[in-house]
Amino acid sequence: MQDLEIYIRDLQPEAVSGWLAGQLDQLELDDRDASKVVKGTGYYRQARLRISLYPGAFGKRFTCVLLEGEKLPWNTDLECARSAWRSMETEIRCSPGDWKEGDPVEEEKWWRLDSRGEQKVVWN
Template sequence: MQDLEIYIRDLESGDVSGWLSGQLDHLELNDSDLNGVVKGAGRYGSERLRITLYPGAFGKRFTSVVLEGERLPWHSDLECARSAWRVLDREVRCSPGDWQEGDPVEDEKWWRLDHRGEQKVVWN
């Protein structure tokens, strides 16, 4: 099972379904109300995947978007973040994938994609 997680800043109702409807073969996601956890599903080819949105992540301005399935349209969090950034034109962050349990959190860098480009940054 593959899972991807990205964080989208200042997400608005319908943003994720608007983005994913162009990436998946079928989408069942009602993201019109972002006041709580939103669960949905989709299909990519013959594979079913789960979609979960967690509003209020990291200081309340970000929504965590988690995609889980045997096969997804992207191979990494960064590829997924790039896709979201191109469609939504909102700041997107994701893990670089090289952090390991036990590493100091203050040294942890995240990919930030926004109008300034792609940069590795400390979250705060």
């Protein structure tokens, strides 16, 4: 099973549904209330995937979006973040992919996609 994880700053209600509706074959997600945990499902190339939104990540301004399934529309967190950025035009962050459990978080660099472009930054 694959999983992709991105973080969306100041997520607007129904923004994730609007984005994913154009990427998936089918979507069942009620994200009208962006202040609570939301769980949903979707289908991509006939494979079911789970969608979870966790508000309040990293200083409360970010919502974690987690996609899990056998087939996903993107191969990496960065590809997923780029797609979300094109749709929502708000700051998106994701792991660069080389972090491993146990690595110090304070030194970790994340991809930040925003109006300034794509940059690797320390989260703070």
